[in-house]
Amino acid sequence: MTAPLVRPVPVQAAAPASSAARAWLAEAGAVFVKDWRTELRTRHALHTLLLFAVTTLVTVSLALGPMGVASSERVAVLPALLWVIVLFAAAAGLPRGFVHEEETHTAIALRLAGTPSAIFCGKALYSASLLLALEALLAPLYVAVMQLPIAQPALLLAALGLGGLGLAIASTLLAAIVAQAQGRAALFPILAFPVLLPLLLLAVELTRGAVAGGVGDAVLTNLALYDATMAVAGLMLFPLVWNP
Amino acid sequence: MSTLSVAGRAWRWALWAWISICIVGAFLYAPLAAKFIGQSSRILFFHVPMAWTSFVAFIAAGVWSILYLWRRDPDQDRAAAAAVEIGLVFCFLATATGAMWARVMWGAWWNWDPRQTSISVVLVFYAAYLVLRGAVEDLEARARLCAAYAVLGLVVAPFFFFVLPRMVSFTLHPDAVINTRAKVEVESRMLQVLLASSLGFNVLFFWMHGVRVRLLRVAARRAPQVELEEVPA
Numbered sequence: 001m002t003a004p005l006v007r008p009v010p011v012q013a014a015a016p017a018s019s020a021a022r023a024w025l026a027e028a029g030a031v032f033v034k035d036w037r038t039e040l041r042t043r044h045a046l047h048t049l050l051l052f053a054v055t056t057l058v059t060v061s062l063a064l065g066p067m068g069v070a071s072s073e074r075v076a077v078l079p080a081l082l083w084v085i086v087l088f089a090a091a092a093g094l095p096r097g098f099v100h101e102e103e104t105h106t107a108i109a110l111r112l113a114g115t116p117s118a119i120f121c122g123k124a125l126y127s128a129s130l131l132l133a134l135e136a137l138l139a140p141l142y143v144a145v146m147q148l149p150i151a152q153p154a155l156l157l158a159a160l161g162l163g164g165l166g167l168a169i170a171s172t173l174l175a176a177i178v179a180q181a182q183g184r185a186a187l188f189p190i191l192a193f194p195v196l197l198p199l200l201l202l203a204v205e206l207t208r209g210a211v212a213g214g215v216g217d218a219v220l221t222n223l224a225l226y227d228a229t230m231a232v233a234g235l236m237l238f239p240l241v242w243n244p
Numbered sequence: 245m246s247t248l249s250v251a252g253r254a255w256r257w258a259l260w261a262w263i264s265i266c267i268v269g270a271f272l273y274a275p276l277a278a279k280f281i282g283q284s285s286r287i288l289f290f291h292v293p294m295a296w297t298s299f300v301a302f303i304a305a306g307v308w309s310i311l312y313l314w315r316r317d318p319d320q321d322r323a324a325a326a327a328v329e330i331g332l333v334f335c336f337l338a339t340a341t342g343a344m345w346a347r348v349m350w351g352a353w354w355n356w357d358p359r360q361t362s363i364s365v366v367l368v369f370y371a372a373y374l375v376l377r378g379a380v381e382d383l384e385a386r387a388r389l390c391a392a393y394a395v396l397g398l399v400v401a402p403f404f405f406f407v408l409p410r411m412v413s414f415t416l417h418p419d420a421v422i423n424t425r426a427k428v429e430v431e432s433r434m435l436q437v438l439l440a441s442s443l444g445f446n447v448l449f450f451w452m453h454g455v456r457v458r459l460l461r462v463a464a465r466r467a468p469q470v471e472l473e474e475v476p477a
Contacts, residue, residue, distance in 0.1 A: 173396070177376070177389050177392060177393060180380065180385055180389060181376060181379040181380045181389065182379045182380070182381065183379055187375065187376065187379055190372045190375055191372050191375075191376060191393065193368060193372070194365050194366075194368045194369035194372060194397075194400070195369075195396060195397075195400050197365055197404075198400065198403035198404065198407060198408060201408060202407070222403075222407050226403060229399060229400075229403075230399075233395075233396060233399040237392045237395060237396060240313050240388060240391075240392055241388065241389060241392045244384065244385065244388070
């Protein structure tokens with residue numbers, strides 16, 4: 001007896017709420033895993049992010065010279081430069097998430113296969129993990145090369161974590177917009193700058209606080225608020241951007 | 245000529261007269277504000293109304309974008325686009341007049357005062373909106389993506405107006421009209437001209453906006469015909 005060509009699919013009963021939530025999580029997880037799998041095959045974004053960050057770091061370090069910045073101006077200058085490096089790397093690597101889907105024409109399959117909000121979460125999670133991994137490499141290097149004394153390491157971690165998360169969430173939504181337009185690579189920084197500016201200013205402020213101490217809780221709260229706002233805006237706007 | 249079209253003509257002449265009176269009033273009727281160098285306070289009657297009008301225009305563009313995402317009516321997309329285009333002109337003029345005034349009062353065209361920072365970001369945001377409009381060919385996708393971007397602008401705006409000014413603790417910008425002390429601190433004749441001028445500029449905006457929307461509608465109707473004519477015989 002030969003095996004049937006089409007395996008019978010078990011008929012599912014109407015899914016209760018908890019299993020719908022589980023299916024949604026599984027979908028988001030599947031998008032996240034898929035993105036990492038394709039990334040690890042080519043390592044394109046990984047290399048772009050890393051090389052962009054290292055190149056900018058070397059440029060900054062060389063330009064400032066062996067003496068670096070005068071200690072009186074260190075607090076003002078160095079945190080800003082750190083976030084410029086992170087922004088450069090993010091702008092170079094993060095839009096790829098959706099641009100790649102459109103270029104290889106897999107976006108249409110993804111549109112058919114997944115719930116928009118789950119796709120957004122999976123993609124944002126992927127971008128966030130990529131960016132946080134980069135920061136984990138970059139930040140210690142930067143602190144060492146620039147001889148930056150850190151007064152409050154926990155605050156630096158908070159700045160990097162919340163800043164990276166917000167950058168990833170906002171970039172995911174913007175990348176979804178940019179991927180459907182012409183001139184994607186040039187368009188992303190243009191669209192992203194005004195949206196990301198509050199995040200960057202808050203992150204620089206928080207990093208300054210980590211270096212010098214004495215920053216109010218307000219900055220941390222506002223940064224977390226920005227992340228939450230972007231997450232909500234992303235979840236609401238992404239289905240409209242994604243589905244024609 | 246019907247009564248309606250006579251009225252339609254008349255209100256434009258009335259607007260012309262209204263704004264003319266505002267200009268004359270700004271120079272001859274309103275007194276000079278205290279602590280301002282020379283005649284520099286007179287720019288208030290043009291700078292502030294233009295800033296307010298651009299603010300109204302961008303809010304209107306956001307509302308039309310939300311309506312578009314909800315109803316998917318191409319007219320709402322055109323209305324949002326026209327509001328951004330004309331709002332950008334007003335915003336640019338407000339920035340330019342602000343810089344002129346800053347040169348006289350503060351000695352520098354530009355010094356990243358919080359108001360200057362937020363208005364420059366607003367300029368960049370809506371310029372980016374227009375760049376995005378130019379970068380999407382498909383009309384439906386263009387309307388959808390631009391509307392989403394405009395709504396994103398409304399979401400980010402509170403951070404510029406409420407969070408960033410707190411980080412930069414001082415501003416040199418006069419705040420006599422809109423301030424935290426919850427009362428108007430302008431001489432009454434100045435306030436009359438300022439409010440009249442603001443009304444004039446806002447009506448001017450909605451008139452220009454109506455014309456622009458009609459133009460965009462005509463252009464959209466004509467576009468397919470032009471393509472058909474270009475087919476070689």
